Amino acid sequence: MMDRRLEPEIMDGEEQARVYAAADFAKENQDFVEQFVKTYDDMEKAFVLDLGCGPGDILIRLARCLPELSLLGLDASPAMIRLAEDAVKEAGFTTRITLHCQRFQDFTPPALADAIISNSMLHHIPNPLQFWYAVKTMAKPRAPVFVMDLLRPDSPETAQSLVDQYAAEEPEQLRHDFYYSLLSAFTEDEVAAQLAELNFSRLFIDVPDDRHWMVYGRT
Numbered sequence: 001m002m003d004r005r006l007e008p009e010i011m012d013g014e015e016q017a018r019v020y021a022a023a024d025f026a027k028e029n030q031d032f033v034e035q036f037v038k039t040y041d042d043m044e045k046a047f048v049l050d051l052g053c054g055p056g057d058i059l060i061r062l063a064r065c066l067p068e069l070s071l072l073g074l075d076a077s078p079a080m081i082r083l084a085e086d087a088v089k090e091a092g093f094t095t096r097i098t099l100h101c102q103r104f105q106d107f108t109p110p111a112l113a114d115a116i117i118s119n120s121m122l123h124h125i126p127n128p129l130q131f132w133y134a135v136k137t138m139a140k141p142r143a144p145v146f147v148m149d150l151l152r153p154d155s156p157e158t159a160q161s162l163v164d165q166y167a168a169e170e171p172e173q174l175r176h177d178f179y180y181s182l183l184s185a186f187t188e189d190e191v192a193a194q195l196a197e198l199n200f201s202r203l204f205i206d207v208p209d210d211r212h213w214m215v216y217g218r219t
């Protein structure tokens with residue numbers, strides 16, 4: 001198994017953020033939202049925190065799905081937050097979706113969240129325990145958690161073949177980021193060990209396909 005090769009934490013390049021926001025993650029993001037809604041049926045009026053919200057597509061899809069939800073999206077990249085602000089305005093959700101530009105390690109939420117979601121951020125984080133500690137401290141006890149990210153393959157060759165299989169037609173910047181994100185990602189065993197370290201006995205890990213893991217359950 002190859003070692004983790006860490007990529008930069010914050011996606012703060014204008015071009016990098018623009019290419020990421022323009023990519024078509026509609027199916028993945030809609031699946032994420034539907035899976036969240038299906039897994040937790042007590043979320044109608046909840047306050048949901050999205051750690052590493054990027055350009056905000058998941059926030060908007062979740063707001064559409066549950067009309068009484070209020071959401072806060074946090075991202076440390078000013079370029080991403082600007083794109084998210086534009087998208088939220090265009091979707092007409094400025095009263096329900098708040099955006100904040102800060103590293104989660106330095107952030108204190110205005111209130112404890114009823115649920116925490118995060119997609120594709122953990123692989124950017126040098127010390128993953130900081131992320132799970134944030135999940136523990138920013139949410140109410142027994143709050144739903146739904147986190148998804150890439151799974152590190154066993155070799156650079158497998159990473160390259162995943163890029164070729166799933167991003168053949170994508171712009172070079174996106175293919176580049178996907179490849180290095182795969183190398184920077186965690187294995188299922190590593191995530192399981194992180195959850196154990198934080199004593200998360202009600203969180204479970206699953207591997208839904210050849211390049212993702214998901215963690216679900218309650219804090």
Ligand SMILES: C[S@@+](CC[C@H](N)C(=O)[O-])C[C@H]1O[C@@H](n2cnc3c(N)ncnc32)[C@H](O)[C@@H]1O
Nearest residue numbers: 009010011052053054075076077103104119124
């Ligand atoms: C691959 S993007 C995923 C964006 C979004 N969740 C999605 O699914 O489209 C990862 C995001 O995490 C953000 N990020 C990385 N480290 C962060 C940190 N310490 N605090 C807050 N955001 C961070 C990056 O700036 C980037 O926008």
